[in-house]
Amino acid sequence: MIFIRPEQPADIPAIHHVVEQAFQEAFGSTAEADLVDNLRANGKAIISLVAVENDQIVGHILFSEVTLGDAMIIGLAPVAVLPSHQKQGIGALLINEGIHACRNAGYTAMVVLGHPEYYPRFGFVSASRFGIKSEYDVSDETFMAMELQPEALANCAGVAKYQAEFNEV
Numbered sequence: 001m002i003f004i005r006p007e008q009p010a011d012i013p014a015i016h017h018v019v020e021q022a023f024q025e026a027f028g029s030t031a032e033a034d035l036v037d038n039l040r041a042n043g044k045a046i047i048s049l050v051a052v053e054n055d056q057i058v059g060h061i062l063f064s065e066v067t068l069g070d071a072m073i074i075g076l077a078p079v080a081v082l083p084s085h086q087k088q089g090i091g092a093l094l095i096n097e098g099i100h101a102c103r104n105a106g107y108t109a110m111v112v113l114g115h116p117e118y119y120p121r122f123g124f125v126s127a128s129r130f131g132i133k134s135e136y137d138v139s140d141e142t143f144m145a146m147e148l149q150p151e152a153l154a155n156c157a158g159v160a161k162y163q164a165e166f167n168e169v
C-alpha cells in the first residue's frame with residue numbers, strides 16, 4: 001500500500017536517491033537531485049511530499065515559488081518515481097496530493113515544465129493560453145499552467161521565473 005506524506009528530515013538521503021535514479025534513467029542527468037537539496041537548504045522547498053511503500057520512499061515531489069510580475073505562484077518541479085515503481089499511478093498520487101496541498105497553502109496558480117502528454121490530465125493547459133511564457137527556451141506545449149482559484153491567471157501575462165537554484169544546476 002502506498003501513501004503520501006510531507007517529507008521529514010530523515011527522508012533526505014532517500015529522496016536524493018529517488019530523484020537521482022529517476023532522472024538518471026530518463027535523461028542521463030543527476031542534477032535534479034542536487035536541485036532538490038539546494039532548494040531545501042535555501043528554504044525554498046515550500047511543499048515536499050514523499051510516496052512511501054513498505055517503509056521505503058519510492059517517489060517525491062517538490063514545489064517552489066515562481067514569480068510572475070507582481071504575483072507569486074507555485075511551480076511543480078521536480079517529480080520523480082523510482083524506475084522500478086513507475087506506471088503504477090504513484091506520480092499521479094504525488095501530483096494530485098501536491099496540487100491539493102498548494103491550494104490549501106493559499107497558492108492560486110501553478111506552472112510546470114514537462115511532458116505535454118502527462119500533465120493535462122491534472123488540469124494543466126499550455127501557459128501561453130494565459131499569456132505566460134517560460135524564461136527558458138522551451139516549446140510552447142511543454143510549459144503549462146493551471147489556476148488553483150478561478151480567474152487567478154486572468155491578468156497575469158508575463159514571464160514566469162523560477163528560483164535562482166534552477167539556473168545553478
Ligand SMILES: CC(C)(COP(=O)(O)OP(=O)(O)OC[C@H]1O[C@@H](n2cnc3c(N)ncnc32)[C@H](O)[C@@H]1OP(=O)(O)O)[C@@H](O)C(=O)NCCC(=O)NCCS
Binds near residue numbers: 026077081089091116
Ligand atoms: C514522470 C514520472 C514522475 C511519472 O511517474 P509514474 O508513477 O510513472 O506516473 P503514473 O503512473 O501516474 O503515470 C504514468 C504516465 O506517465 C507517463 N510518462 C512518464 N514519462 C513520460 C514521458 N517522458 N513523456 C510522456 N509521458 C510520460 C507515462 O506514459 C504514463 O502515461 P499513461 O498513464 O498514459 O500510460 C516518472 O516517470 C519519472 O520519475 N520520470 C523521470 C523523471 C521525470 O521525467 N520527471 C518529470 C519531469 S519534472
